[in-house]
């Protein structure tokens with residue numbers, strides 16, 4: 314029966330496709346031919362696929378078991394026992410697949426005892442069974458699982474960086490779902506950006522600089538690579554620290570500033586700087602840290618105190634910064650617990666996680682491990698030929714494969730020079746905070 318239905322569906326889809334080829338534009342082809350074909354074959358083969366992936370459950374059928382059982386219990390008719398024990402494999406109910414930009418999406422009703430993780434576990438099997446690039450699993454509500462497929466990798470080529478229009482919000486790339494990859498500091502204030510060398514970390518920082526440069530924000534750089542990464546962007550930076558001593562001084566300034574802003578908020582009865590009247594609202598600060606590990610590495614024991622001080626100050630900024638308009642974006646090749654408890658505590662404060670290709674499993678585990686084991690597997694599978702591809706978690710609590718827009722150093726330098734006049738000097742940023750709040 315299902316074979317006949319498949320044949321009918323395929324013929325109808327081919328006829329519709331030929332008609333579309335004749336009458337419509339080529340781009341309608343996926344919707345008219347590709348999608349119906351895929352949808353129909355997925356629907357028609359769902360029983361076999363679910364069985365193969367272990368998503369079915371044995372159930373006794375009412376007509377084969379309950380009815381013969383009841384009849385037998387009356388004692389009027391003798392019913393063979395085998396009729397009372399027939400159990401069939403039941404597949405989870407599947408709605409009709411709906412087309413998306415890069416594939417299709419389908420809602421499934423989970424069977425009793427199943428959880429979304431059961432589907433996530435077999436996502437790769439499903440992708441192979443359906444011959445698609447990837448299957449992603451999400452659960453919009455209890456009892457429902459949404460399987461979203463992508464026919465081919467949408468991250469092979471991503472377009473150019475669009476202009477940012479909202480304060481502290483930059484669209485830095487594209488998600489594998491086809492949606493925009495946005496870093497929004499107002500929603501997720503602190504980010505960790507991990508990745509091996511040449512994985513695309515600096516490219517992402519460039520995209521952020523290009524996006525934030527035209528905005529009324531102060532940019533601060535901690536460049537522990539001796540300044541080679543951020544010095545070209547100095548015209549747009551309000552402060553730049555390139556040695557550990559400079560970093561310690563700048564972090565002290567940030568902690569002092571935070572305490573000042575805290576005082577202003579308390580005086581105005583505001584919980585954060587965004588509740589202050591615009592006239593006294595201080596400028597938001599985005600802190601970019603390159604090579605986080607360098608802040609924690611100790612060459613000899615004499616550095617112990619300085620490192621402890623730096624680590625505590627950075628952690629305080631991460632803990633309290635959001636309310637007082639200080640946001641962190643920390644990049645690093647290696648982020649491991651061996652760097653000390655300061656790094657682990659900092660990680661806990663950074664809900665935005667970006668993991669590019671990494672060399673050691675511990676960095677991937679530190680960056681994503683507490684989110685979802687499947688994210689970890691995906692991060693370990695990023696090939697070296699696709700710099701800029703990363704596993705991203707943060708905004709909506711889910712994780713995605715994503716790729717940043719390609720932004721050259723020259724483009725970021727140009728943005729930094731063009732918007733240099735928008736960079737408040739560090740003295741202006743640190744200037745004494747108001748002692749009274751103007752009447753509204």
Ligand SMILES: Nc1ncnc2c1ncn2[C@@H]1O[C@H](COP(=O)(O)OP(=O)(O)OP(=O)(O)O)[C@@H](O)[C@H]1O
Nearest residue numbers: 508509510511512513514515516700701717718719
């Ligand atoms: N999104 C992207 N699309 C295309 N190419 C990219 C992308 N991101 C990075 N690249 C390429 O990969 C190269 C390495 O990127 P990048 O300098 O950002 O790596 P990195 O992780 O900062 O390396 P390092 O730690 O050595 O500085 C770049 O020169 C660029 O050509």
